[in-house]
Amino acid sequence: MLICGLLLCLLGAGLLDVVPEEAFRHRGGAFLRWRGLVRGGLWAAIGCMALAGAVARVNGVLSWFPLFGVDGPALPMLSVLSIAGGIVGVGRRGLVCVLAALGLLALSPLVFCLLAGTALALLARSGGRGLCLPFAVLPACVPADSILSVPLLALSIVQTGHAVGEQKGPVAVVPAFVGIFLLGRLLAETGTVPFVQQALMLVCAGWVAWRSSMQALRAEQAWRVASGLTGAWYGGACMVLVLALACALDGADAFGATLRLAMGAPVVGLVGLLWLSVSMHGPQGEAVWQTAGSGTGRAWERWALWGTMLPVSAMPPLGGFTVLWSLLVASDYSVQGASPATALGMVVFAGFQIMMAVLCAAGLLRAGALMRGGCWINGGLPASLCAGMACLLSVVPGLWLSVADTLVVGDSAPGLSLGGLFTVRPAAGESTLVPALLLLALAAAAGLTILVARFAGVSLHNGAGHVVPPWRQGAPVYTPTPESAEQGRMAPVLPFSQAGAMLCGLHGGGRAWPLPRLSAMPVRVAVLSRYGRRWLFRAVAWSEGHGMVLLVLLLGAGLLMGLFFGA
Amino acid sequence: MNGELTWGWAIGCTLALLVQVTLLVLAAPFFAGLTEWVAARFEGRSVVAVSARWREIRHHGGRPCLRTPVGQAAGMACRAALVLGVLSCALVPVFSVSAPGFVAPGLFLVCCVLVAGMLLLDLPQTLQGGVAAWWGCAQLLADGLVLPVLAPVALLAGTTRSLPVFLAGVHGASPMLDGAPYVLAGFAVFMVVVLAPWGAEAELRMAGLSGPDRAIWMLASDCLSLCWVTLAGDLAWAGSLASPALGDGQDWLSGCALGVVLWIGKVLAAAVLLGLSRLVVLTARRRARVRLGVIFLFGLLAWQMTWAAAPQPVVLDEGSAAPAVEQPQSRQDQGAVNGELS
Numbered sequence A: 001m002l003i004c005g006l007l008l009c010l011l012g013a014g015l016l017d018v019v020p021e022e023a024f025r026h027r028g029g030a031f032l033r034w035r036g037l038v039r040g041g042l043w044a045a046i047g048c049m050a051l052a053g054a055v056a057r058v059n060g061v062l063s064w065f066p067l068f069g070v071d072g073p074a075l076p077m078l079s080v081l082s083i084a085g086g087i088v089g090v091g092r093r094g095l096v097c098v099l100a101a102l103g104l105l106a107l108s109p110l111v112f113c114l115l116a117g118t119a120l121a122l123l124a125r126s127g128g129r130g131l132c133l134p135f136a137v138l139p140a141c142v143p144a145d146s147i148l149s150v151p152l153l154a155l156s157i158v159q160t161g162h163a164v165g166e167q168k169g170p171v172a173v174v175p176a177f178v179g180i181f182l183l184g185r186l187l188a189e190t191g192t193v194p195f196v197q198q199a200l201m202l203v204c205a206g207w208v209a210w211r212s213s214m215q216a217l218r219a220e221q222a223w224r225v226a227s228g229l230t231g232a233w234y235g236g237a238c239m240v241l242v243l244a245l246a247c248a249l250d251g252a253d254a255f256g257a258t259l260r261l262a263m264g265a266p267v268v269g270l271v272g273l274l275w276l277s278v279s280m281h282g283p284q285g286e287a288v289w290q291t292a293g294s295g296t297g298r299a300w301e302r303w304a305l306w307g308t309m310l311p312v313s314a315m316p317p318l319g320g321f322t323v324l325w326s327l328l329v330a331s332d333y334s335v336q337g338a339s340p341a342t343a344l345g346m347v348v349f350a351g352f353q354i355m356m357a358v359l360c361a362a363g364l365l366r367a368g369a370l371m372r373g374g375c376w377i378n379g380g381l382p383a384s385l386c387a388g389m390a391c392l393l394s395v396v397p398g399l400w401l402s403v404a405d406t407l408v409v410g411d412s413a414p415g416l417s418l419g420g421l422f423t424v425r426p427a428a429g430e431s432t433l434v435p436a437l438l439l440l441a442l443a444a445a446a447g448l449t450i451l452v453a454r455f456a457g458v459s460l461h462n463g464a465g466h467v468v469p470p471w472r473q474g475a476p477v478y479t480p481t482p483e484s485a486e487q488g489r490m491a492p493v494l495p496f497s498q499a500g501a502m503l504c505g506l507h508g509g510g511r512a513w514p515l516p517r518l519s520a521m522p523v524r525v526a527v528l529s530r531y532g533r534r535w536l537f538r539a540v541a542w543s544e545g546h547g548m549v550l551l552v553l554l555l556g557a558g559l560l561m562g563l564f565f566g567a
Numbered sequence B: 001m002n003g004e005l006t007w008g009w010a011i012g013c014t015l016a017l018l019v020q021v022t023l024l025v026l027a028a029p030f031f032a033g034l035t036e037w038v039a040a041r042f043e044g045r046s047v048v049a050v051s052a053r054w055r056e057i058r059h060h061g062g063r064p065c066l067r068t069p070v071g072q073a074a075g076m077a078c079r080a081a082l083v084l085g086v087l088s089c090a091l092v093p094v095f096s097v098s099a100p101g102f103v104a105p106g107l108f109l110v111c112c113v114l115v116a117g118m119l120l121l122d123l124p125q126t127l128q129g130g131v132a133a134w135w136g137c138a139q140l141l142a143d144g145l146v147l148p149v150l151a152p153v154a155l156l157a158g159t160t161r162s163l164p165v166f167l168a169g170v171h172g173a174s175p176m177l178d179g180a181p182y183v184l185a186g187f188a189v190f191m192v193v194v195l196a197p198w199g200a201e202a203e204l205r206m207a208g209l210s211g212p213d214r215a216i217w218m219l220a221s222d223c224l225s226l227c228w229v230t231l232a233g234d235l236a237w238a239g240s241l242a243s244p245a246l247g248d249g250q251d252w253l254s255g256c257a258l259g260v261v262l263w264i265g266k267v268l269a270a271a272v273l274l275g276l277s278r279l280v281v282l283t284a285r286r287r288a289r290v291r292l293g294v295i296f297l298f299g300l301l302a303w304q305m306t307w308a309a310a311p312q313p314v315v316l317d318e319g320s321a322a323p324a325v326e327q328p329q330s331r332q333d334q335g336a337v338n339g340e341l342s
Helices: A002-018 A030-055 A074-087 A092-105 A109-123 A127-141 A149-166 A170-190 A195-218 A222-245 A252-262 A265-278 A299-312 A319-335 A340-371 A377-395 A397-407 A435-456 A482-486 A496-503 A521-545 A547-565 B007-043 B052-061 B071-091 B107-126 B131-144 B151-157 B163-169 B180-194 B200-205 B212-236 B249-277 B284-309 B326-341
Strands: none
Touching (some): A074 A092, A074 A170, A074 A265, A074 A377, A074 A397, A092 A109, A092 A170, A109 A127, A109 A170, A127 A149, A127 A170, A149 A170, A149 A195, A170 A265, A195 A340, A222 A319, A222 A340, A252 A265, A265 A299, A265 A340, A265 A377, A299 A319, A319 A340, A319 A377, A319 B107, A340 A547, A340 B131, A340 B151, A377 A435, A435 B052, A435 B212, A496 B131, A496 B284, A521 A547, A547 B284, B052 B212, B107 B131, B107 B163, B107 B212, B131 B284, B151 B284, B180 B212, B180 B249, B180 B284, B212 B249
């Protein structure tokens, strides 16, 4: 019956999206205004029903229409997808959310392929991509124990990852959800796969995460930055999912808990951020520094912006930090009693994931800088709702862990108690994290800081200052003239990728080695050899310049040999 | 103390935390001043007194605050960094580990709070725009990437147990013998401060701030450096910390007093080492790269040494401070260390 209700609501929402506006033009303009609210109400109902179903662990098939049913991860994912569906606008994007939600409810792989493929085809923006993208759901049609299954899965990870980075607005989470659903289902069937295939999937997911975070650090438009952050989240979640289901590690249950946490507060915050990045009224792309303070935009809207960013970033005690912590616990469990290569791989994996989190924090800073001082439609209300929900989920992670228990195949969470609501307990072990305690500690530290500041004779009250123009010591200030701004030669906002390239010793921001365009084979070989020599000389010059670091690295490599040939 | 946490011990631990926070916040600018003094003496420059930093902070606290239009956000960032600095002063053990059963953070959480504080302190330079934003972004990346390269040290300490439990576990390991991996881990953490920006670079980071903003920035920066140094000292020599599990109240109090004396000694040694390191001149980019590389490699080496000696999972009893398996491993550890290095 629950499934009936879900289907009806979904069909209603879909109809509202599909029916064009002209049908109502002569009926009355009032319905147009209410259309958004009715849609929002329908999606909210879908979300509540999905939550109720997830808590009650509803499982089964619709008896009179056996194509649809609920099994495993569908209901928790549907409850999060409903948030995205509710705040996305009407039209093509709303229809994509409806189709994806119907696909989550589908039982047969062919029906899932059909629905999810149509959703992905509607998402693709240009023709060629529109043809290739629906093939990302192809692995669902291939039997799980065939030899093509895992390579096709790796390909689908890459494709959906690219798709996530291209989308504008909250609909960017739809390819991510389709990808995670497919990956989870198929990996749960295949079980442990050989090492080469594990490595292939991990490398593909890591590539998606890296490319998306580079997009977040380089892009000049707010929606691109937000989509890049979503792609980085998706790549990290795929890596965790592969480790939870496809590798025989001791920490597999803890990785499952990490994935459940990653699908909670960070996604809700990301959806809010995505909505904010496409619904701005204000100036976009100009030098946002020169807007006078943060007086523009009401306090509500400022909360919407910072409130969605906080759970996504890895600041303790909120959402992203909990995910990183449980990831480290899982790595800890996997490292004990494993072979040296696996242990070293785990250390590198943990370092890679934390690096992705740090780069995402830098991307969030850029998103905040690009969207600062803007005003949003509806006063940013949907984003404030998302921010509130995400912060709430960060503070009561135990509740979300028990709701999303069926998301990953594995140990089921213990029963809920009042203390258990606030605790994160990744596996049946002794390590726990209570984010609420961290918040209390922060509050106590804030109180102590006031005392400290009083002692040091410093006033902590922010805002008691005179505003003066920036002091340039008499030098003229470079302001971009309108002509140069049109030509696009503005200074990049918060140039993280260029600064990072400078730190790594790549001059020219990483664009110093463009690929040559070649035409014929013998010429190709000759030119390649010349380029090869040039690259060799550059590498040698770089090594000379970084002699000290290389010495340290060689020392480290030699000592690492002890890991394999020593004890 | 054995068994569960009683009210007396809980209150004692809370009082110890308050004393610890006061001690660290008061000592932090003195530590910065002492480092400057040592560096100036080695370089042959004229010296200023050790208390100059505190006087500068109080002087700036009394000045009027002049802000550029983006100064509001920079002021917020400085205050948030000070809150995080005070929080980390409470989280890092100085003279005693907290009693088992008391709320305690893990090493990863402490590192996260410290790195978040460092990132917030880099924001004012970034918000100025123009060339300063370039250097600010590079500094933000260099400080933020300290967290991933500390991942081996976090895995060494074990995320499944909190920091006091881990430190109590290695309490018996002497730094000269079987505690050598932990000395390496402490060294890796110490590198965060050794290769941090100093001198003209550090002045540039707070160049746009004035008045109370500047004072708060300096105090927060000093607190964070002292917390890193204290954490490194704890990892290197955990035996200097008093442990409530090893005796009753009287023993613990005398252990705390001894811990304070040893902590002062460790901080003095760290100041001398930092002053010596100022003699090495590196460009900003090279310094950032060397910092990340050295922390990662030393952390990896330390993790590998402990992992190779104890590959089976360490079993912890609920409520006891010392993990049961580690004691017989320490001999093997020593043997393994000697075997690999020879």
